[in-house]
Structures are given as structure tokens and as C-alpha cells.
Amino acid sequence: MNLNIDAIKSMTYDAIVVGSGVSGGYAAKELTEKGLRVLVLEKGKKFDHVTAYEPSYKDPWDFKYNGLLTNEQKASHPKLSRDYPYNEMTEKYWMNDSDALYKEVKRFDWFRPDIVGGKSIMWGRQTYRLSDIDFEANLKDGVAVDWPIRYKDIAPWYSYVEKHVGISGEALGLPQLPDSEFLKPMDMYCVEKEVRQRIEKNFPGRNMTIGRVANLSEAKEAQLKIGRSACQYRNKCRLGCPYGAYFSTQSCTLPPAAKTGLLTLRPDSVVSEILFDNAKxxxxxxxxxxxxxxxxxxxFAKIIFVCGSTVATTALLLNSKSARFQNGLGNDSGELGHNLMDHHFRVGAAGTWEGDEDKYYIGRRANGIYIPRYRNIGNDKRDYLRGFGYQGGGSRQSWNRGVNDMSFGADYKDSMTKPGPWTMNLGGFGETLPYHENKMYLDPTTKDKWGIPVVVFDAEFKENEMKMRKDMMEDAKEMLESAGLKNVRAFDNGSYPGMAIHEMGTARMGRDPKTSVLNGNNQLHGVKNVFVTDGACMTSTSCVNPSLTYMALTARAADFAVKESKKKHL
Structure with missing residues (x-):
């Protein structure tokens, strides 16, 4: 046998990280800073910080269609163009539909980035901690399986991550929404402040606060030393931030990882299979x-972190078969691919505010307001499980209010150059229960251009979510009307799994290897040197945005992995 030992050595690292998004970038940072030689493999193309954010330097009129899609683009991207993330301004950030094939038994919107950094470049940046109300919910409700961790296990890691990321927000002291390590909160607008007072007076137990967001309201030493600066209030975050004012892989985790000299980043690299040694x-x-x-x-590596985002991660595990794991790596429980979850949203209310027309805001705040969950807490009992929160905010109408107006004349034109009335909206984000029958799996015959089986989705929102949506709409309308807004309109624009881009589950954490895929340290029960720390690991969804939890779990798992490796337990 002729082995090229030197070639094998050149392909060998201490750790491999699959994916470079929120979780993968954090894994790279933590593992390199702990002294490991790390290879990060990213399916997307090279995407350099600052210089790659070309759309962010343009004004709306610099785009041919002001960000709208042409009929040709809609035809060539029938799935990507279903919703807002994909448009003329962001087209270069996403995979073409022809390269991102998938099938649907029931509708599922899967948005796949095509760049280093993944969705950390385009994410909504709302950052909230889960609480023990969330970690204990499955056990108390008799739903799915129990989380193998509690808030006390992850709380120190939330703090650790927040100090590096930089979270702007306001402390409230609520048990259902633990406070973070906050930078100063962004200002609420005059209308928001008044609505807040009225809601909190009329509905005891309901709170309104400014959103907790991974945008730097001020830049501390931890952020300045890696080249970040404070938010410029341009509200162009989805186009990339050359100032590094919000958390992204490029601005926040790759720089410190690269500084160690231990990072190798390889874009244009799709991982098709995790190799498993049956003897070892x-x-x-x-x-x-x-x-x-x-x-x-x-x-090759001793430690592997799989952080390709929920669906891609699970697809990789399902495609990694061996004599030991004939149904996918670590799939002894048969739960791999099941319990697919996403938040449901696009439901709430909006209205107009009379007065305060002599007031306006400075800049374009890249944030809104937040109303934390209040349903099914304490003595509040509903005919559904779990709860929801609201995101939204106030703003002055612009000239767009006249698009469908048939008025004319000099006075009318002059009026369109001035801000219109204040409006206020509340949009709910609701928790989805983990249903075993909501699943993804690999198509046995259809493969993509790289020869990898395509994913098939079979998931839907069920009765519990539908009952919750009724409250989400009616409560929003009631709160706005009680706060004095006029012409309040309730809406439910429908929601399909995947649309919120908060995919979770499919490789859940749990206490029992017979009913879960990962243990409390994010290890595969059956393969101790493989860790999954992205959304696939989630056992339930809570109703809050999940990315902060992914980062905290990743930092925690990296710390554990390095310690276990030093003990030669991996």
C-alpha cells in the first residue's frame, strides 16, 4: 500500500467546523482561541468584510428597480422570491433556486445563503435569552422530550457571548425574558413611549420595551479592538454593514479567529459526508x-462541529451512512430529521396616531419595540400551549402614502414632501410545538448538481398554532385601540414553516439516546467527537429569536470539547 503520509498530514486539523454562519463563526473563534488548528468549510463563495457589501453603499435610486424583483427573476427563483429576504438588492447573497433544489410535501420556505458568513450578514439581529419557562416547558406540558439543560447551565455563556457581540437593550427583570449584558438601549420614539405607558396601565403584566438587538448603540473596548464601530442608523443591515456595527461572522468572529494564526477558511466547499471509523x-x-x-x-480532525444551519446540518448527518449508522450518523433514536420547527408570524394589527406631527426622529433606527410573552404565564391559562411576543414600532408615513391617491395639484404635491401621520404596528411571533410528524428527509432518487440527495419537507402548523394566532391578532388590535390609535386594522397574512427563517429541531438535544440525537453538551449520543450547535439542536423553540442561544450553546460546547479532548475522552 502506497500512502502519501505528508499529504494526509496537510489535510489534518485539530478541529473541523462545517458552516460559517452565526454558529460556525462562533465555533471557529472559540476553538482557535483555545489553541486548536481549525478548518472552516463553507459552501458559499468568498465574501470579504467591508468590500463585499457593495449594495450597502448604494442609494435606492442606484438600483434599476428600487429593490423590486422583475418577472424574469421571479420566474427563475420561484421559491426564493416568495418572501422579502430575496430581492434586487440582496440577490447576490442567496443561492439560485436551480442550485438550491428541494421538494415539498407541504410548503416550506428554505432560504439558503451563498456567502461566507451565511445568514449572519442578513439576519434580523433581535437577540433574546430563553428562560427556565422555556427549558422546562416540554416536561411540564408532557410534549416531546425534556431539555437536558436548564437556564443556569447556559446563563454564564449568554453573558460571555453578549459581552463580545454587544447587545443594546433595556433591563426589565422579567422571569420569562431574562436580562442580558446590555449596552445602552436605543431610544423609543415619542409615540412608542406613549403607547407603552398606556398598554402597561391598561394591561397589567404586559410590558413594552425597545428591541434587544445585536447592533452597537455604543462601541466598547471589546468591539473597538476588532475593528467595529457604533451603529450609524442607516438601517441597511440586510445589505451588510461595513462599519461592523452589528454582529456578523465577518465583523465579529472571523477577525479574532484569524488573529490566532490557527484558522483556515475554505469557501466553495460543500461537505457531502462525515467520515466514520467503525473500529474507533x-x-x-x-x-x-x-x-x-x-x-x-x-x-481529517479529532473534533467536528456541524454548524451548517438546521436543514443543511441534518441533511449532512442523514447522508453520512456507515455499517454502524445505516440511517444517518448518530441516528440511533430515529429522530434525526423529525421535530422540525419554525416560528409562525405575519399576524397582528396596525393603526394611525393622531397628533405629535411636530415631532420626528433622527436617522433610521435599525430596531423596533418588543412586547415579551404574557400568555400561559402565572395564572393566565389559554386553550393552547406556550405563547408569543410582539415586534413592531412607530414611524411617520412617507411619500409612499400617495402612491394610490388620485389627488393632484400644487398643494397636494407640497404635502407629499412632508412626513405623513404617525403609525404603529404590532406583529406577533409565536412558538411552534415540536411535532414528530413535522419532518425533513432526503429524496432517494433526486440529487443536486453536486450529486447530493435533495431535501424533502413535510411540515405544517397545527391546531395549537392556529388557536394562538387568533389571540396574537385580537390582542394586538385590543392593545392598540386601548392606547388611542385610530383606524386599527387587524391582520393575519398567513405563515408557512420556514418563512420566519428560524428553522429549529431535527437533531434535538435530550436526556435519553433512545429519543434524542444530542446530549446536554451538544454531542451526538453515539459519536462523541461530533457536535451540533446550530438550530438543529433545539428541543423546543420558545417564542423569541433563537440566534443568541445558538451562540451561547456553541461557546459552551467548544469549551467542553477542548477540555474533553485534553482528557483524551474524544
Whole structure:
């Protein structure tokens, strides 16, 4: 046998990280800073901080269609164009539909980025902690399986991550929404402040606060030393931030990882399989296909962090088969691919505010207000499980209010140059229960351009979510009307799994290897040197945005992995 030992050595690292988004970037930072040589493999193309954010330097009129999609783009991207993330301004950030094939038994909107940094470039940046009300919910409700951790286990890691990321927000002391390590809160507008007072007076137990957001309201030493600066109030976050004012892989985790000299980043690299050694009962590395040349290579490491985002991560595990794991790596429980979750939203109310027309705001605040969950807490009992929160805010109408107006004349034109009346909206984000029958799996016959089986989705919102949506709409209308807004309109614009881009589950954490995929340290029960720390690990969804929890779990798991490796337990 002729082995090229030097070639194998050059392909060997201490740790491999699959994916470079919120979780993968954090894994790279933590593992390199702990002294490991780390290879990060990213399916998307190279995307450099500052210089790659070309759309963020343009004004709306610099785009041919002011951000709208042409009929041709809609036809070539029938799935991506279903909702707001994909448009003329952001087109270069997402995979083409032809390269991101998937099938649907029931509708599922899967948005797949095509860049280093993944969705950390385009995310909504709302950052909230889960509480023990969330971690204990499955056990108390008799739903699915119990989380293997509690708030006390992750609280120190929330704090650790928040100090690096920089979270702007206001402390409230609420048990259902633990406070973070906050930078100063962004200002609420005059109308929001008045609505807040009226809601809190009329509905004891309901609170309104400014959103907790990963935008720097001020830049502390931790952020300045890696080249970040405070938010410029441009509200162009979805186009990339050259100032590094919000958390992204490029601005926040790759720079410190690169500074160690231990990071290797390889874009254009789709991981097709995790390699498993039957004799050692360990993963030994990964098989990678170059997305451009289609060359196949193998890389090796003692530790593997799978952070490809929920669906891609689980697809990789399902495609990693061996004599030991014939139904997917770590799939002894048969739960891999099941319990697919997402938040449901696009329901609430909006109205107009009379007065305060002599007031306006400075800049374009990249944030809104937040009303934390208040349903099914304490003595409040509903005919559904769990709860919801609201995001929204106030603003002055612009000239767009005249688009469908048939008025004319000099006075009318002059009026359109001035701000219109204040408006206020509340949009609910609701928790979805983990249903075993909500699932994703690999198509046995259809493959993508790289020869990898495509994903099939079979998931839907059920009766519990539908009952909750009624409250989400009616409560929003009632609160706005009680606060004095006029012409309040309730709405339910419908929601499908995937639309909120908060995919979770499919490789859940749990206490029992017979009913879960991961243990309390984010390890595969059956493969101790493989860790999953993105949304796939979630056992339930809470009703808050989940990315902060992914980061905290990733930092916690990286710390554990390095300690276990030093003990030679991996």
C-alpha cells in the first residue's frame, strides 16, 4: 500500500467546523482561541468584510428597480422570491433556486445563503435569552422530550457571548425574558413611549420595551479592538454593514479567529459526508466537494462541529451512512430529521396616531419595540400551549402614502414632501410545538448538481398554532385601540414553516439516546467527537429569536470539547 503520509498530514486539523454562519463563526473563534488548528468549510463563495457589501453603499435610486424583483427573476427563483429576504438588492447573497433544489410535501420556505458568513450578514439581529419557562416547558406540558439543560447551565455563556457581540437593550427583570449584558438601549420614539405607558396601565403584566438587538448603540473596548464601530442608523443591515456595527461572522468572529494564526477558511466547499471509523467508533473527518471544480477531497480532525444551519446540518448527518449508522450518523433514536420547527408570524394589527406631527426622529433606527410573552404565564391559562411576543414600532408615513391617491395639484404635491401621520404596528411571533410528524428527509432518487440527495419537507402548523394566532391578532388590535390609535386594522397574512427563517429541531438535544440525537453538551449520543450547535439542536423553540442561544450553546460546547479532548475522552 502506497500512502502519501505528508499529504494526509496537510489535510489534518485539530478541529473541523462545517458552516460559517452565526454558529460556525462562533465555533471557529472559540476553538482557535483555545489553541486548536481549525478548518472552516463553507459552501458559499468568498465574501470579504467591508468590500463585499457593495449594495450597502448604494442609494435606492442606484438600483434599476428600487429593490423590486422583475418577472424574469421571479420566474427563475420561484421559491426564493416568495418572501422579502430575496430581492434586487440582496440577490447576490442567496443561492439560485436551480442550485438550491428541494421538494415539498407541504410548503416550506428554505432560504439558503451563498456567502461566507451565511445568514449572519442578513439576519434580523433581535437577540433574546430563553428562560427556565422555556427549558422546562416540554416536561411540564408532557410534549416531546425534556431539555437536558436548564437556564443556569447556559446563563454564564449568554453573558460571555453578549459581552463580545454587544447587545443594546433595556433591563426589565422579567422571569420569562431574562436580562442580558446590555449596552445602552436605543431610544423609543415619542409615540412608542406613549403607547407603552398606556398598554402597561391598561394591561397589567404586559410590558413594552425597545428591541434587544445585536447592533452597537455604543462601541466598547471589546468591539473597538476588532475593528467595529457604533451603529450609524442607516438601517441597511440586510445589505451588510461595513462599519461592523452589528454582529456578523465577518465583523465579529472571523477577525479574532484569524488573529490566532490557527484558522483556515475554505469557501466553495460543500461537505457531502462525515467520515466514520467503525473500529474507533469515532468520526475521522469529512468528504468535501469543491462547488466550482467538483473535485472531491477529504479532511481529517479529532473534533467536528456541524454548524451548517438546521436543514443543511441534518441533511449532512442523514447522508453520512456507515455499517454502524445505516440511517444517518448518530441516528440511533430515529429522530434525526423529525421535530422540525419554525416560528409562525405575519399576524397582528396596525393603526394611525393622531397628533405629535411636530415631532420626528433622527436617522433610521435599525430596531423596533418588543412586547415579551404574557400568555400561559402565572395564572393566565389559554386553550393552547406556550405563547408569543410582539415586534413592531412607530414611524411617520412617507411619500409612499400617495402612491394610490388620485389627488393632484400644487398643494397636494407640497404635502407629499412632508412626513405623513404617525403609525404603529404590532406583529406577533409565536412558538411552534415540536411535532414528530413535522419532518425533513432526503429524496432517494433526486440529487443536486453536486450529486447530493435533495431535501424533502413535510411540515405544517397545527391546531395549537392556529388557536394562538387568533389571540396574537385580537390582542394586538385590543392593545392598540386601548392606547388611542385610530383606524386599527387587524391582520393575519398567513405563515408557512420556514418563512420566519428560524428553522429549529431535527437533531434535538435530550436526556435519553433512545429519543434524542444530542446530549446536554451538544454531542451526538453515539459519536462523541461530533457536535451540533446550530438550530438543529433545539428541543423546543420558545417564542423569541433563537440566534443568541445558538451562540451561547456553541461557546459552551467548544469549551467542553477542548477540555474533553485534553482528557483524551474524544
Amino acid at each position: 467508533q469515532k468520526a475521522t473527518g469529512v468528504r468535501v466537494i469543491d462547488t466550482v471544480t467538483k473535485d472531491v477531497r477529504e479532511y
